[in-house]
Amino acid sequence: MTTTLTETPAGAVTQQRVRPPITRLGVGLGILAVGALVLIVVSWRATGFGVGVLFSGLGEMWTFLRSTLPPHFSSADYSLGHMLGDVASTVSMAVLGTALAMVLSIPLGFLAARNTTPHPVVRAVARTIVTACRAVPDIIFALIFRDALGIGVLPGILALGLHSIGMLGRLYGDGIEQAPPGPRQAVMASGAGRLQTICASTVPFASPQILSNALYRLDINLRSSVVLGFVGAGGIGFTLQAAMNTLQFQLAIGIVLVMTVLILIMELLSALLRSALIGNDTVRTGRRWISFRKQSRSRGNTMPFDPGRVRPHWTGARVGKASIPYLVLVVLGLAWWDAQVPVSELLSSPGAIAHAVTQYFPPDFTTAGSLLRQGMWQSFVTAVMGTFVGGLIALVISFFAARNIANSWVYRVVRVLLVIGRSIPELIVAIMFVVAVGPGVLAGVFALIVGTIAFLAKLMSDNLEEANPGPRGAIRSTGAGAGQEVVAAVVPPALPGIVGNLLYMLDVNFRASALLGIVGAGGIGFLLAQTVQTFDYRTTGAIVTTTFVIVLLIEQLSNWARRALN
Amino acid sequence: MTTTPVISLRHVSKSFGATQALDNVSLEVSAGQMVALLGLSGSGKSTLLRTINGLHRPTSGEIRVLGTDVAAARRSELRMLRRQVGFVFQQFELVGRLTALENVLSGALGRVRGPRLGTMSYPLALRKEALARLERVGLADRAFQRAGTLSGGQQQRVAIARAMMQQPQILLADEPVASLDPETSDQVMDLMFSICQEQNITVVVCLHQVDLAMKWAERIIGLREGKLVLDVESAAVDKTQVMDTYRRVLDEASEPDPATGGEAPRDAEPVSTYSSARQAI
Ligand SMILES: Nc1ncnc2c1ncn2[C@@H]1O[C@H](COP(=O)(O)OP(=O)(O)O)[C@@H](O)[C@H]1O
Ligand SMILES: [Mg+2]
Numbered sequence: 138m139t140t141t142l143t144e145t146p147a148g149a150v151t152q153q154r155v156r157p158p159i160t161r162l163g164v165g166l167g168i169l170a171v172g173a174l175v176l177i178v179v180s181w182r183a184t185g186f187g188v189g190v191l192f193s194g195l196g197e198m199w200t201f202l203r204s205t206l207p208p209h210f211s212s213a214d215y216s217l218g219h220m221l222g223d224v225a226s227t228v229s230m231a232v233l234g235t236a237l238a239m240v241l242s243i244p245l246g247f248l249a250a251r252n253t254t255p256h257p258v259v260r261a262v263a264r265t266i267v268t269a270c271r272a273v274p275d276i277i278f279a280l281i282f283r284d285a286l287g288i289g290v291l292p293g294i295l296a297l298g299l300h301s302i303g304m305l306g307r308l309y310g311d312g313i314e315q316a317p318p319g320p321r322q323a324v325m326a327s328g329a330g331r332l333q334t335i336c337a338s339t340v341p342f343a344s345p346q347i348l349s350n351a352l353y354r355l356d357i358n359l360r361s362s363v364v365l366g367f368v369g370a371g372g373i374g375f376t377l378q379a380a381m382n383t384l385q386f387q388l389a390i391g392i393v394l395v396m397t398v399l400i401l402i403m404e405l406l407s408a409l410l411r412s413a414l415i416g417n418d419t420v421r422t423g424r425r426w427i428s429f430r431k432q433s434r435s436r437g438n439t440m441p442f443d444p445g446r447v448r449p450h451w452t453g454a455r456v457g458k459a460s461i462p463y464l465v466l467v468v469l470g471l472a473w474w475d476a477q478v479p480v481s482e483l484l485s486s487p488g489a490i491a492h493a494v495t496q497y498f499p500p501d502f503t504t505a506g507s508l509l510r511q512g513m514w515q516s517f518v519t520a521v522m523g524t525f526v527g528g529l530i531a532l533v534i535s536f537f538a539a540r541n542i543a544n545s546w547v548y549r550v551v552r553v554l555l556v557i558g559r560s561i562p563e564l565i566v567a568i569m570f571v572v573a574v575g576p577g578v579l580a581g582v583f584a585l586i587v588g589t590i591a592f593l594a595k596l597m598s599d600n601l602e603e604a605n606p607g608p609r610g611a612i613r614s615t616g617a618g619a620g621q622e623v624v625a626a627v628v629p630p631a632l633p634g635i636v637g638n639l640l641y642m643l644d645v646n647f648r649a650s651a652l653l654g655i656v657g658a659g660g661i662g663f664l665l666a667q668t669v670q671t672f673d674y675r676t677t678g679a680i681v682t683t684t685f686v687i688v689l690l691i692e693q694l695s696n697w698a699r700r701a702l703n
Numbered sequence: 704m705t706t707t708p709v710i711s712l713r714h715v716s717k718s719f720g721a722t723q724a725l726d727n728v729s730l731e732v733s734a735g736q737m738v739a740l741l742g743l744s745g746s747g748k749s750t751l752l753r754t755i756n757g758l759h760r761p762t763s764g765e766i767r768v769l770g771t772d773v774a775a776a777r778r779s780e781l782r783m784l785r786r787q788v789g790f791v792f793q794q795f796e797l798v799g800r801l802t803a804l805e806n807v808l809s810g811a812l813g814r815v816r817g818p819r820l821g822t823m824s825y826p827l828a829l830r831k832e833a834l835a836r837l838e839r840v841g842l843a844d845r846a847f848q849r850a851g852t853l854s855g856g857q858q859q860r861v862a863i864a865r866a867m868m869q870q871p872q873i874l875l876a877d878e879p880v881a882s883l884d885p886e887t888s889d890q891v892m893d894l895m896f897s898i899c900q901e902q903n904i905t906v907v908v909c910l911h912q913v914d915l916a917m918k919w920a921e922r923i924i925g926l927r928e929g930k931l932v933l934d935v936e937s938a939a940v941d942k943t944q945v946m947d948t949y950r951r952v953l954d955e956a957s958e959p960d961p962a963t964g965g966e967a968p969r970d971a972e973p974v975s976t977y978s979s980a981r982q983a984i
């Protein structure tokens with residue numbers, strides 16, 4: 138009874154190597170890895186990174202923190218009611234900005250997705266618009282609209298709306314592309330038209346993601362809306378900056394505390410809503426490695442059959458889902474009412490906006506001279522260091538924040554700590570490090586490390602949780618230990634996602650480090666703030682253009698690496 | 704035939720809440736034996752296999768596998784046991800992103816210390832062994848192809864090579880060919896049994912298809928609602944007899960059972976399984 142499988146020529150094993158063959162892809166990834174290593178070493182030296190400086194500065198940080206205690210929630214000329222009003226308008230700004238971005242991103246997403254776009258050229262144009270929106274920092278959009286429309290919430294809304302397209306349009310496009318082709322073909326085969334097909338097969342697949350990603354963006358926008366206030370785009374940020382400029386640190390920390398709590402609540406709410414929208418379809422516990430779908434299927438659908446009834450039953454889940462649109466409308470209405478958006482003003486001002494934009498052109502690369510080059514380089518190495526060190530720490534932490542790996546209590550505690558960590562505005566963290574280690578790139582590196590850990594540890598643990606439990610059970614039944622099991626069956630599927638998120642973080646950090654300079658944490662932000670204050674628009678334009686190009690390059694690299702790893 | 708039992712169950716029962724998955728099962732399998740486990744979906748086949756390698760603890764009864772008291776074993780003892788017991792799954796359960804060779808290598812994790820990532824993290828001797836095992840299943844030329852891009856039959860052959868990498872004394876297979884077409888099924892079963900025969904490995908395999916069981920196993924065991932209802936030497940009976948026995952078991956199962964009172968959701972299932980089993984026959 139010998140096998141008849143003879144696909145391999147006899148004796149092949151003696152000739153075959155037992156190390157992976159060298160492929161072009163492998164070489165490419167190798168070069169990328171070496172390049173990354175060189176970049177890290179160079180950045181390490183350029184930023185003078187070291188933990189010693191931090192320890193020697195802890196005393197000063199503590200003194201500074203003490204001076205902010207106890208926090209004040211009002212001052213002589215700033216009542217609590219006044220503050221709550223500012224907080225409300227900050228929230229309104231975030232809500233309306235996100236809604237605007239969503240409305241604009243949905244068509245862009247469908248045009249940018251390979252399976253729904255009418256033409257490849259349309260797809261390329263849509264993708265470029267989306268990328269451009271991401272590359273221009275929201276603070277620049279805010280400046281443009283402030284110049285055109287004056288100080289207020291409106292510039293903030295428009296800035297958040299346009300900049301968020303960069304993320305939402307991309308996620309929507311990617312999400313729509315992931316719609317399985319089978320149902321599409323089935324609908325098309327029934328003779329449905331193009332638009333009908335999209336509505337019947339792609340839209341139902343994409344719509345939970347569309348809302349869920351918008352909620353996620355709302356979280357991010359609530360954080361950014363504070364910073365936008367710094368440049369006069371309305372909301373609490375304006376007061377926060379005034380408090381810091383006048384050294385009212387107790388009031389400043391009070392505002393930060395209020396915002397932190399608000400962001401925390403928002404994050405929890407949106408996580409709740411998102412899980413209601415998407416549902417926990419996938420069983421994530423590593424223990425259930427053989428599926429029992431058969432059982433659960435027979436358990437569902439227990440409604441009595443009534444031939445006269447042609448409407449779905451109002452089950453709890455349906456009531457929940459059906460109320461979401463109304464909830465959204467109510468929130469939008471409240472935000473609209475609170476923000477008092479001057480629509481007529483907006484409609485009559487395209488000329489002013491166009492004028493405000495043209496001020497930045499043509500970009501002037503020469504006036505600032507070497508300052509521009511230096512600042513850009515500083516921002517870049519700051520971003521590299523922050524991403525690298527923060528990413529390493531985040532990777533370790535992510536194992537404790539993954540439900541399918543960590544003990545359930547450890548998992549909960551770490552997740553809560555990460556949420557709190559994410560709620561503290563980055564600029565505030567930067568200010569604290571400026572106090573501790575003095576102004577300069579080092580403070581920026583530390584601030585980015587803190588932000589990176591809180592953000593990336595979450596994304597990475599999500600990557601780890603996505604691993605299919607089946608192969609894990611198989612590895613466990615070979616008698617492998619727990620650590621061996623995780624590395625063999627959980628890490629490999631998560632790896633492309635982790636690398637992708639790391640590169641995405643580099644992109645985020647580079648844009649963030651361009652802002653950190655505003656509070657003295659080194660980099661191009663210092664020059665940016667200066668040129669903005671001195672109305673040197675064309676140099677600002679040069680800074681934005683350079684940022685744009687670098688962001689594009691990072692994105693190309695990350696696209697390539699992601700594709701190569703998949 | 705050898706006489707030392709490598710697997711012995713005495714009055715083993717296992718219940719999940721109200722479900723009695725195994726009901727007073729007593730059974731001995733001696734070294735080198737090849738046993739096929741027949742039974743309808745839900746009859747407790749998977750539960751039996753998972754009780755043997757300690758992934759489930761029995762509710763009552765006694766199990767000894769390779770001298771280990773599975774019901775009482777500590778975690779480290781169970782791990783030692785699992786290293787000697789290979790397991791092949793219906794859905795293959797390979798890590799799709801890793802190459803075929805890396806998947807085979809992961810079968811040796813019980814033999815090395817510490818976590819491993821990437822082919823080169825394993826010692827050369829293991830790599831050579833893994834490649835040889837891939838060659839044995841006819842896939843040496845696919846060593847560096849991603850497991851996820853292989854066909855179903857090829858994936859199951861990689862999974863068999865992975866199980867062999869454990870150098871197991873026992874191989875448990877849970878419907879290893881249920882997701883494959885008949886021709887591929889035949890090849891994979893062929894391969895699995897001949898390897899185990901060469902290396903004198905004891906095999907317990909759940910199957911749906913009577914003819915496959917007849918062709919390969921020397922002993923056929925039937926389960927029904929957790930109870931042992933059939934235990935025959937396949938050499939002592941001919942194919943039609945076993946098929947009759949199996950059918951009889953099936954027919955009995957499709958009749959309303961006085962114990963369960965013929966509850967609604969269970970009704971439909973045996974019929975459909977019956978017809979698919981008939982198609983397989
Ligand atoms: N982990 C579990 N939790 C609850 N019930 C289970 C579990 N595993 C098996 N069962 C039940 O035990 C019975 C036997 O299942 P199983 O051993 O998977 O049968 P088979 O493999 O023969 O199809 C079924 O009724 C099943 O619902
Ligand atoms: Mg089963």
